Amino acid sequence: MTHDLTWGWSFAALLALALQTVLMVLAAPWFSGWVNRLAGRLTGEHRFLAGGRWQDIHHQFRRPGLRQRGDGLSSLACRGALILAVFAACMTPVFTLVPAGFPAPGFFLLCSALVGASLLLGLPLVVQGGTTTLAGYAALLADSLLLPALVPVLVMAGGQDFSAFLAHLRQLSPVGDGAPFVLMGVALFLVTAWKGRQAGAELPCQLSGADRALWMLATDCVQLVWITLAGDVAWASSLALPGESGVEPWLAQCLAGGAFWVAKLAIAALLLAGTQLMVLTFPRRARVRLAAVFLLGLLAWQVAYAGQSAAVGQDKTASAQDEQDSAWSDEGNTTP
Amino acid sequence: MTLAVILAPLLALCVVARGIGFLPALGVVTAVAMLVDARAPLQEFGAVCVVLFSVLPVWFVSRYQDDGARERTGPMVPFLALGLMVILQLATGTPAAMGEAPGHAGAAYLPAGLCVALAGLVAVTCRQAMVWQWAGLLACVDGVMLSGVIENQVMVVGVTALAGCVVALLGGMCVHRVMLRVAVAPAQSGAGADRPSARSGGFELGDVEPTGPEPRGLGPEAVVAPRIWTEAEAAAEDEEPLPRPDKATKKAVPSDGDAKADVDQPPAETSEPQDKRASYAGTVASDDVETVKQNDVPDASNDAAKPTETESTESGVLKTDPSEDALSEDDAEDRKAGMDPAAVSAAEASDKAPEHTSDTEASSATDQPEPFGPEEADPVPRTPEMIARDVWLRGYLTERGRDA
Numbered sequence: 001m002t003h004d005l006t007w008g009w010s011f012a013a014l015l016a017l018a019l020q021t022v023l024m025v026l027a028a029p030w031f032s033g034w035v036n037r038l039a040g041r042l043t044g045e046h047r048f049l050a051g052g053r054w055q056d057i058h059h060q061f062r063r064p065g066l067r068q069r070g071d072g073l074s075s076l077a078c079r080g081a082l083i084l085a086v087f088a089a090c091m092t093p094v095f096t097l098v099p100a101g102f103p104a105p106g107f108f109l110l111c112s113a114l115v116g117a118s119l120l121l122g123l124p125l126v127v128q129g130g131t132t133t134l135a136g137y138a139a140l141l142a143d144s145l146l147l148p149a150l151v152p153v154l155v156m157a158g159g160q161d162f163s164a165f166l167a168h169l170r171q172l173s174p175v176g177d178g179a180p181f182v183l184m185g186v187a188l189f190l191v192t193a194w195k196g197r198q199a200g201a202e203l204p205c206q207l208s209g210a211d212r213a214l215w216m217l218a219t220d221c222v223q224l225v226w227i228t229l230a231g232d233v234a235w236a237s238s239l240a241l242p243g244e245s246g247v248e249p250w251l252a253q254c255l256a257g258g259a260f261w262v263a264k265l266a267i268a269a270l271l272l273a274g275t276q277l278m279v280l281t282f283p284r285r286a287r288v289r290l291a292a293v294f295l296l297g298l299l300a301w302q303v304a305y306a307g308q309s310a311a312v313g314q315d316k317t318a319s320a321q322d323e324q325d326s327a328w329s330d331e332g333n334t335t336p
Numbered sequence: 337m338t339l340a341v342i343l344a345p346l347l348a349l350c351v352v353a354r355g356i357g358f359l360p361a362l363g364v365v366t367a368v369a370m371l372v373d374a375r376a377p378l379q380e381f382g383a384v385c386v387v388l389f390s391v392l393p394v395w396f397v398s399r400y401q402d403d404g405a406r407e408r409t410g411p412m413v414p415f416l417a418l419g420l421m422v423i424l425q426l427a428t429g430t431p432a433a434m435g436e437a438p439g440h441a442g443a444a445y446l447p448a449g450l451c452v453a454l455a456g457l458v459a460v461t462c463r464q465a466m467v468w469q470w471a472g473l474l475a476c477v478d479g480v481m482l483s484g485v486i487e488n489q490v491m492v493v494g495v496t497a498l499a500g501c502v503v504a505l506l507g508g509m510c511v512h513r514v515m516l517r518v519a520v521a522p523a524q525s526g527a528g529a530d531r532p533s534a535r536s537g538g539f540e541l542g543d544v545e546p547t548g549p550e551p552r553g554l555g556p557e558a559v560v561a562p563r564i565w566t567e568a569e570a571a572a573e574d575e576e577p578l579p580r581p582d583k584a585t586k587k588a589v590p591s592d593g594d595a596k597a598d599v600d601q602p603p604a605e606t607s608e609p610q611d612k613r614a615s616y617a618g619t620v621a622s623d624d625v626e627t628v629k630q631n632d633v634p635d636a637s638n639d640a641a642k643p644t645e646t647e648s649t650e651s652g653v654l655k656t657d658p659s660e661d662a663l664s665e666d667d668a669e670d671r672k673a674g675m676d677p678a679a680v681s682a683a684e685a686s687d688k689a690p691e692h693t694s695d696t697e698a699s700s701a702t703d704q705p706e707p708f709g710p711e712e713a714d715p716v717p718r719t720p721e722m723i724a725r726d727v728w729l730r731g732y733l734t735e736r737g738r739d740a
Contacts, residue, residue: 175339180446183342280411288411295418302425303342303446 005101009242013098016242016254017090024089024228028220029053031227031265038273053220057213065209074124074207078214081120085221088113092228095257096250097163097170099243107157107165110229111150117222118143121215128206135282142286146191149290152297156184156304169236178236183300185234189268190292192226193275194285224265227272231264238264340369341448344482345421348455348475352463353414356394356471362452363390366478369448370485382485382493386478389500393474396508397467400515409462417458421451449483452476466514470507477503 033053040047048056065071091105091113098104122143125136157165172178207215232239238260240253280288343365350358367383428447452475459472477500484492718726 179339179342182339183346186346278411284411288415291412291415292418295415295422298422299345299418299425299446302422 005099005243009099010102012247012250013096013102013242016096017098020092020094020096021086021090024092024094024224025086025217025221027265028224029057029217031224031269032220035269035272035276038269039276042273042277053216057216060208060213060216061210063209065207065211068128068206070127070129071207071211073127075211075214077120077123077127078207078211078218081117082214082218082221084113084117084120085218085225088117088225089221091162092225093163093166093232093239094228094261095238096240096242096254097166099241100164100167102163104161104163106159107162108154110162111147111154114222114225115143115147117218118146121219121222124207124211124215130206132206138283138286142290145290146293149294150191150297152294152301153184153187156181156297156301166232166236166239167241169233170239170241172236174235174237180300180304181236182234183296183303185230185232187293187296187300188226188230188233189271190289190296191230192223193272193292194278194280194289195223227265227268228261231261231268235260235264338369338372340365340372341446344369344448344479345446345451345455348452348479349414349417351471351475352417352455352459353411355465356397356467359390359471359474360394362475363387363478366390366452366482370482373486378488378490378493379485381497382481385493385497385500386481389474389477389504393470393504393507397511397515399518400511401518403466403515407463407465407468409464413458413462416462417455420454420458424450424454447483449479449481449486452479452482454479466510470503470511473503473507474500 030050030053033048033050036053037047037050088110091110119140122136122139125132126140128136160168169178169181172181174182238257240250240257242250344362347358347362347365351362363386366386370379370383370386373379424447428445428450456472456474456476456479459475460469463469463472477496481493481496481500484496
């Protein structure tokens with residue numbers, strides 16, 4: 001970062017953030033539909049086209065809702081979940097980072113927003129009653145345990161804001177020194193894997209009308225934000241960094257970053273469809289997911305932390321050696 | 337620290353979780369992790385060995401049918417391996433431990449080779465299928481070789497290559513001995529349609545039996561169920577398969593010698609050709625079952641008063657047992673109800689046991705006496721045709737169940 005934040009870069013960053021948020025919210029149902037179709041192709045079923053999810057959401061928005069007991073709380077939870085999901089989408093870099101000095105959230109805030117959105121999405125299942133109550137409670141429990149399972153990943157990111165963390169990661173090659181962060185990205189990716197009641201099917205929601213549409217859109221947004229987060233951490237070099245050169249190279253980097261984002265989403269869709277081939281019972285899916293997130297994050301943190309701490313320790317010993325040498329030399333200088 | 341070093345333990349976890357299918361990917365990634373740092377002959381030798389040990393077994397196993405072993409271990413086994421990896425990393429990746437290893441100071445460090453070997457050991461320990469354990473051993477070899485190559489230990493690499501050869505050879509021999517070869521049946525438009533019961537899950541039974549590709553280079557007796565199936569099907573084509581009710585009533589009347597004879601024949605005729613056949617069977621008892629079946633049937637049917645071909649076939653099979661012929665008339669009376677089928681099946685098992693190499697078939701042959709247990713109390717003696725049909729049905733069901 002060679003210069004301070006200017007008004008021009010601030011407006012450009014705001015514009016980029018708005019564009020990223022809109023892109024993410026619009027692309028989320030497409031991504032979900034594409035994963036569904038790919039999983040259907042892998043399992044030999046015929047499912048809807050990738051755009052079918054958007055059509056479903058659009059259709060649900062226009063339908064009149066059927067009011068039931070506890071529907072007020074459910075609609076409130078759906079709206080809150082969508083707001084949190086859009087907030088998280090706003091904070092997640094898709095193709096560009098924010099310039100230094102621009103206010104950026106920390107990684108913990110981002111994860112908390114996503115986990116809160118997941119919790120709010122599980123709330124209508126519990127409120128509605130019926131057959132989905134047990135699954136709703138299990139989803140609530142699993143999502144509330146997600147934040148403790150993410151502790152190693154949160155420790156890796158540290159207290160700095162997320163954009164600065166990614167700007168630091170950007171200098172590391174993912175096939176070289178940045179390899180532990182690929183592991184961290186895998187741990188973040190596994191947060192979205194093995195969700196839902198059974199293989200490929202999401203939790204049945206008994207909402208109707210616009211609430212159902214909001215619920216579906218928020219679910220897709222949360223999934224896509226987790227995937228994008230994992231892709232950013234795993235390969236931060238694809239993100240554009242404003243401020244280090246002129247506007248035109250930044251725009252070119254943004255375009256390249258968007259293309260890389262699509263490529264990362266394609267790989268993630270393949271992997272997600274592959275994880276849907278694993279047949280596991282519902283409680284077991286939650287356990288597998290939490291254990292995978294925690295243990296992979298712990299391993300990634302250990303691998304990355306060993307290098308950093310060793311470097312720090314080496315620096316400390318080297319500086320101590322220098323001080324000692326200087327002291328000896330001082331003594332040597334003074335004794336004669 | 338490269339991405340390949342990170343990916344190798346993950347792929348080893350996939351081997352633990354899903355089986356031998358991820359072994360080629362593990363081998364390739366391990367070879368890349370070896371070659372990325374240096375291109376010395378040691379690295380190249382290790383990479384070639386790892387790729388060979390990972391690709392060749394998978395190709396070899398792909399020529400055999402899935403043994404369908406029921407795995408009782410749950411999906412938590414990979415997490416045991418992952419937790420052990422974390423502990424291993426905790427023990428070796430700390431700055432105190434890293435201070436003693438001068439080569440890794442300052443860089444992120446993961447004992448990838450040891451992690452892969454650990455995952456392989458977990459697969460060997462916790463999984464029960466033979467192929468899975470073999471995959472675990474091979475992953476273990478990969479991991480130790482990666483460790484040796486990274487640390488530049490020539491002796492470790494050499495010994496591991498030797499051990500890998502031994503593991504691959506022994507595992508391949510076990511697979512060859514236990515598992516059935518894949519026999520690709522050509523698509524038959526009309527032949528399979530008229531007898532859908534002949535369709536097993538993996539292959540066409542009729543293709544296997546007469547001249548088809550032998551499972552492991554043995555005689556046609558190596559497959560129990562298809563052979564009995566064809567006999568029984570020949571019986572079903574010649575006459576109606578169900579036993580007539582008057583058979584049972586006739587069956588209870590004659591004595592022991594007649595009970596072993598064909599039940600359709602009148603008792604007056606039965607004794608003489610039965611003796612002939614018994615004496616003939618005594619002469620050829622040392623021969624193979626198949627040759628007895630081929631030779632004995634026409635002679636006996638010519639000698640006898642026109643018994644049906646099916647029953648003479650089955651009786652020919654059954655009469656080859658010398659112990660059954662050696663039964664005295666007296667004590668055979670009380671043994672007949674309980675011991676006769678057991679003796680027949682045990683004799684079949686003892687006849688076929690040297691020829692059978694497959695454990696599953698041998699077990700299916702040896703556990704045949706067990707289902708006769710509750711039928712010992714059956715007051716109605718069983719005709720040889722019923723016994724043969726039971727044997728066929730059991731073998732067929734076993735085959736179907738194994739394929740399903």
